[in-house]
Amino acid sequence: MSVIGVVVHQHRPVAVNLARTTIDWAEAAGSEVRMPLDDAELVGRPDLGRDDGALAATIDLAVSLGGDGTMLRTVRLVAAHDVDVLGVNVGQLGYLTEVEPGGLEGALERYAAGDFAIESRLLLSVRAERAGAGADEYLALNEAVLEKTSAGHTVRLAVDIDGEFFTTYATDGLIVATPTGSTAYAFSARGPIVAPDHRALLVTPVSPHMLFDRTLVLGPEVSLGITVTGHRPAQLAVDGRTVGTLTEGDRLVCGASGHSARLVTFGPRHFHRILKAKFGLNDR
Numbered sequence: 001m002s003v004i005g006v007v008v009h010q011h012r013p014v015a016v017n018l019a020r021t022t023i024d025w026a027e028a029a030g031s032e033v034r035m036p037l038d039d040a041e042l043v044g045r046p047d048l049g050r051d052d053g054a055l056a057a058t059i060d061l062a063v064s065l066g067g068d069g070t071m072l073r074t075v076r077l078v079a080a081h082d083v084d085v086l087g088v089n090v091g092q093l094g095y096l097t098e099v100e101p102g103g104l105e106g107a108l109e110r111y112a113a114g115d116f117a118i119e120s121r122l123l124l125s126v127r128a129e130r131a132g133a134g135a136d137e138y139l140a141l142n143e144a145v146l147e148k149t150s151a152g153h154t155v156r157l158a159v160d161i162d163g164e165f166f167t168t169y170a171t172d173g174l175i176v177a178t179p180t181g182s183t184a185y186a187f188s189a190r191g192p193i194v195a196p197d198h199r200a201l202l203v204t205p206v207s208p209h210m211l212f213d214r215t216l217v218l219g220p221e222v223s224l225g226i227t228v229t230g231h232r233p234a235q236l237a238v239d240g241r242t243v244g245t246l247t248e249g250d251r252l253v254c255g256a257s258g259h260s261a262r263l264v265t266f267g268p269r270h271f272h273r274i275l276k277a278k279f280g281l282n283d284r
Helices: 013-028 037-042 052-058 068-081 101-112 271-278
Strands: 003-008 032-036 061-066 084-089 117-130 134-140 143-148 155-161 164-171 173-177 201-206 216-218 224-228 234-238 241-246 251-265
Touching: 003 013, 003 037, 003 052, 003 068, 013 032, 013 037, 013 061, 013 101, 032 037, 032 052, 052 068, 061 068, 061 101, 068 084, 068 134, 068 251, 084 101, 117 143, 117 173, 117 241, 134 143, 134 241, 143 155, 143 251, 155 173, 164 173, 164 201, 173 224, 201 251
Parallel strands: 003 032, 003 061, 061 084, 084 251
Antiparallel strands: 117 134, 117 251, 143 173, 143 234, 155 164, 155 224, 173 201, 201 216, 224 251, 234 241
16 A cells, blocks of 8 residues: 545544544555645645646545545546545445544554455446537546526436437436435435445436336446437536536436446445434334
8 A cells, every 4th residue: 555545525624633644644654645735735734735637546545534425526536547445434424434533543554454345336427418519528426417407497308228219308307326326316306225236327307297207227238318408408417516507409428437436345334234324224
């Protein structure tokens, strides 16, 4: 473990303190530490700062200090380089994180000793194609969402599966989620809960104005196309980040990425036990 990347929730003092602890541990162990530029400034170590591209290409392990949002940010930074990610829960629910703050140093020691496993999660490849303006590409661990931009109106989104027209949704939005993302936004839209080790694409409408309102569960080999067909634009968000707006004729293409999120674990993660704990089902 020669180079460790550290990504910090910038609004939680506990995460900042843990970052300093991680830096001290790594440097004492003879490892290098690198951080996103803003995070390095925040912890008082600007010498460790790297731009995002250089960071991802040069680290062996990324340590995420925060909640699930910080995990999403970390995976976004490093997934294209197949870097292992260790999540430390300094947040609320912590679906994606593996250890609590008190277990951080022990987790680093176990990783350095090779006493760990990797849980592979499907990543969504997202390509936004805009007429006359080229295309933008993203990776998502949870979901890509196309939603209306104004209250009181729906958007019209035509869906095709492997190039074959399926239907046009009149809806507040469409969520294309991974199994990992089935407990995120798609869950609030009454989509199914899917164990995260599955490989599938989940297509869930948000408040559709039509009779067909169920989630589609599609295989990972599928290419899913969504085209804005009406005059009302749709806002695109990827893992909770708004990345742009699609207008009439613009198209979103989603499928399974060739990369996976590589989450470090120190034993079996029983998904049903996590659900029981996070939803307070233990006393029922």
